[in-house]
Amino acid sequence: MKALLINGSPNKDGCTFTALAEVAGELEKNGIKTEIFHIGRGPFYGCSACFACDKIGKCAFDGDPCNEIAEKMKNADGVVIGSPVYYAGANGALCALLDRAFFSSRGAFARKPGAAVVSCRRGGAGSAFDRLNKYFTISSMPVVSSQYWNAVHGNTPDEVRQDKEGMQVMRALGRNMAWLMNSIEASKGLVSEPETEPPVATNFIR
Numbered sequence: 588m589k590a591l592l593i594n595g596s597p598n599k600d601g602c603t604f605t606a607l608a609e610v611a612g613e614l615e616k617n618g619i620k621t622e623i624f625h626i627g628r629g630p631f632y633g634c635s636a637c638f639a640c641d642k643i644g645k646c647a648f649d650g651d652p653c654n655e656i657a658e659k660m661k662n663a664d665g666v667v668i669g670s671p672v673y674y675a676g677a678n679g680a681l682c683a684l685l686d687r688a689f690f691s692s693r694g695a696f697a698r699k700p701g702a703a704v705v706s707c708r709r710g711g712a713g714s715a716f717d718r719l720n721k722y723f724t725i726s727s728m729p730v731v732s733s734q735y736w737n738a739v740h741g742n743t744p745d746e747v748r749q750d751k752e753g754m755q756v757m758r759a760l761g762r763n764m765a766w767l768m769n770s771i772e773a774s775k776g777l778v779s780e781p782e783t784e785p786p787v788a789t790n791f792i793r
Contacts, residue, residue, distance in 0.1 A: 588768055589620040591663035593656065595670040595681030599625045602706040603669045605744040606757050610667055610704065613761025619768060624659060626652055626681060633683045640691035648687070657688040661695050665768045666728075667760075668719050669704040675711030677718045689722050697727035698780060700767045702760055704737045706747065712738035727783075731767055733760035 592611055596603035604623065611621040632648040639647035646653045660666055668685070670677040689696070703719035705712050716736055723730050737760055739753035740746075748754065 588618070588664040588772060589622065589662070590614050590665040590667060590764065590768070591659050592621060592623045592667040593669060593681075594623055594625040595668060595678050595684075596625075596706070597628045597678070597680070598671075600744070601671070602739065602741055602744055602747045603671050603704070605747045606704050606706050606739045606753070607667060607669045609754050609757035610702075610761040610764070613758045614765050617762060617765030617769070619665070619765050622659070622663075624652075624656065626656070626684060629680055631680045631683045632687070634686045634690060640687075640693075644691075646687045646691040651684065653684045653687045653691075656684060657692050657695075660688065660699070661692065663699065664772070665700040665702075665731075665764055666696070667702045667704060667764070668722070669706070670715060670719060672705055672707035672711040672715045675714045677705070677715045682718070685719075685722055689726060694726065697783075698771070699728055700731050700764055700771070701726075701728040702731040702737060702764055704739075704757065704760070706739050706741070708742045709740065712736065712740075729767065731760060731764045733757075733763060 592607045594604050594607055607623055614621050631651045670681050701723035703716055705715045720730055733756045735756045740750045
């Protein structure tokens, strides 16, 4: 089994990577292969609501990592998305990619365990964490928890490593995700997946 960890920071080896690497270490200890994918520095496209993905099965914009991320998520058994906190929210560039990856994939990530990780200097972690979790909860993905909210604090990787509680939270998250992924794998053939109903859309205009 494999977990994909998405580094949604423009800095490849910065604070967000430090947190994700701690999660990855515990996943590896528990028999889960890991890949940390860095989104890079762009430029990135936002969704233009063209709905071309309905016809071609992927996002029509191919000039950034959106489709690569979507394909890696489809091939992974679990997903961790990490982001720095900017103005009490997740990195806008990351969200632009995720909006398109999730929308164009149309439920392909259902029942893959997902977890969010955020890195902040001081504040805003809660709202950024909530923003990322919305991708999982609209996609039928089990959300993996830890012993506290999945955030680390620090302005540099060294400062993040000094956040002893935050790093412990990352390790607990890695162990919990490995346990859930292993449990799902062990249940295959024994427990049926939930029934999926055809989607119903209700617009609140009479």
